[in-house]
Amino acid sequence: MSNVLLIGNGAREHVIAEAILRSRHNPVIFSYMKSNNPGIAALSEKILIGDYNDLKGIKKFSRDCNIDFAVIGPEDPLNNGVVDSLEEIDIPCVGPTKSLSLLETSKSFTRRLIQKYNIPGNPIFKIFSSMEGIDDFLGELEEIVIKPDGLTGGKGVRVQGDHFHTKDEALQYCREILEEHPYVIIDEKLEGEEFSLQCLCDGKTVIATPPVQDHKRRFIDDKGPNTGGMGSYSCEDHSLPFMNLDDVAEGLKITQKVAEAIHKETGEYYRGVMYGGFIITKDGVRLLEYNARFGDPEAMNILPLLKTDFIDICNAIIEGTLNNLNIEFEKKATVCKYIVPKGYGLPEDHPDAKSTSDKIEVDNVKDAKLYYSSVDNREDGLYMTTSRAIGVVGIAEDLEKAERIAERAVSSIKGSVDHRPDIGTKPLIEKRINHMKEIKEAGRVKKNAK
Ligand SMILES: Nc1ncnc2c1ncn2[C@@H]1O[C@H](COP(=O)(O)OP(=O)(O)O)[C@@H](O)[C@H]1O
Ligand SMILES: [Mg+2]
Known part of the structure; x- marks a missing residue:
């Protein structure tokens, strides 16, 4: 029997909890959450509600519950060093230490690492700690993307043409970033289709799970502001309709090299999830960023398809024996859609913005899967909060x-x-397929003209 500490309170952790309980090892879940997720609570032996920076509280809860190992869902506790704290009391973790979490928490660390070890995948970029040189660099690139160095809950990156237009706006945003963050990263703006590749890693072996495409924008047709993710899909062939298996292999190859580089650089083995956000451009696969955890929503696409025992996977990650494990996923398509409050992502003065804490009723979702995210389970029913409320997932032999x-x-x-x-x-x-075709075609025309 394993006593598993699960940290996190979202739909991602709800689906992780479900994967844990499918294990033949009869695990028992003890959950540490920032707010009470009724889905996770129902699957847990015991829960504790607390802050993700209360490392003492997390350690005490783990000792009291005789925890064998921990699975860390979100990035905040990783960034706070929860893995380092738990390792101090000999609790191994699926999730990287604070210094290895830099892979997600510092985009400058990752870009530099990839550059230093000559790993393909970086766009043209530069890192600045002051405004000096930024103006000149902007003159060298057609269009740019500006990124703060640090966690911003997915709200820090600004893309030229989408979030800003002029050079003055760009300079102003860089100034703002440098007031709060040590560095600003400026990427050339890449054109293409994005995919998420969530890889399992024990520090030596890296194994890809099926690629997923997320939808960041709030409204139909990718309109409106960026969100935490409105939903995602994956396909029965473990590729995506606009890409081929070579692109998946390329994303995995980059991630394998990064795992090796991070070990060389730090002497530590990265144990956990390396989630690469990739974009397929006319010149091939490029890396946008890494996350040090499963994606939310993307975890809901892949974990329900997992055929291999999740506890076996966790043990292999901890013990460094992933190379001995054959990890398999069902050959099925998945579609995840997030139910959000009408006002989610809208400016405060919008007429719908106030609906964010209304009551909701969940009828029978029939053959779909349902994962709770930010809901408040009160005596008189279920209420939403300002964030995404519930993820629903359809699984079948094809996307339709x-x-x-x-x-x-x-x-x-x-x-x-x-x-x-x-x-x-x-x-x-x-639309995605055609977009990709146009980009590849434009790339060929350009090459031929040379
Ligand atoms: N170099 C780039 N070129 C084009 N788009 C980019 C680039 N970098 C980031 N983006 C866009 O911005 C989004 C968020 O950037 P990302 O690096 O994933 O940061 P985060 O997830 O922390 O907000 C990406 O999903 C992508 O749509
Ligand atoms: Mg991202």
Whole structure:
């Protein structure tokens, strides 16, 4: 029997909890959460609500519960050094130490690491600690993306053409970043289609899970502000419709080299998830960033398909024996859609912005899976908060069927809610395929002209 500490309170941790309990080892879950997730609570032997920076509290809870190992869901506790703290009391973790979490928490660390070890995947970029030289660098690039160095909850990156237009705006944003962060990273703006590749890593062996495409934008057709992710899909062939298996292999190869480099650089083995955010451009696969954990929503696409015992995977990550494990996923398509409050992501003065803490009712979601995110389970029912409320997932032999299952589940959730009906549908997939074709075509024309 294993006593597992699960840290986190979102839909990602809800699906992790489910994967843990499917194990033949009869594990027992003890959950440490920032707020009470009723889905996770129902699967846990015991829960404790507390802050992710209360490392003493987390250690005490772990000792009291006789924890064998911990799985860390979100980035905040990793950044706070929860793994270092738990290792002090001999509790091994699926999740990197604070210094290895730099892979996510410092985009400058990662860009430099990749550059130093000659790993392909970086765009043209420069890192600045002051305004000196930024103006000149902007003159060298057609369009840019500006990134703060540090965790920003997915709200710090600004893309030229989307979030700002002029050079003055760019300089102003760099100034703002440098007031709060040690560095600002400026990337050339890449054109292409993005995919998430969540890889399992014990420090030596890196294993890819099926690629997933997330949808960051709040509204249909990728309009509106960026969000934590409105939903995602994956395909039965473990590729995505706009890419081929070579692109997946390229993302894995980059990640394997990064795992090796991070070991050379720090002497430590990275144990946990290396989630690469990649973009396929006319010149091939490029890295946007790494996350040091599963994605939310993307965990909901891959963990329900996992055929291998999740506890075996955790043990292999901890013991450094991933190379001995054959990790398999069902050959099925998945579509995840997030149910959000109507006001989610809207400016405060918008008429719908106030609906964010309304009551919702969940009817029978039938053949879909349901994972709770930010909901408040009160005596008189379930209430939303300002964040994403519930993830529903359809799983089937193809995308069309999976999408239909997810949509049916969405319609059984009542309240002032919203979701993206276009995720996983044919028209949107066609658009992605055509976008990729246009980009590859433009690349060929350019090459031939040379
Ligand atoms: N170099 C780039 N070129 C084009 N788009 C980019 C680039 N870097 C980031 N983006 C866009 O911005 C989004 C967020 O950037 P990312 O590096 O993933 O940071 P975070 O997830 O921390 O916000 C990406 O999903 C992508 O759409
Ligand atoms: Mg990202």
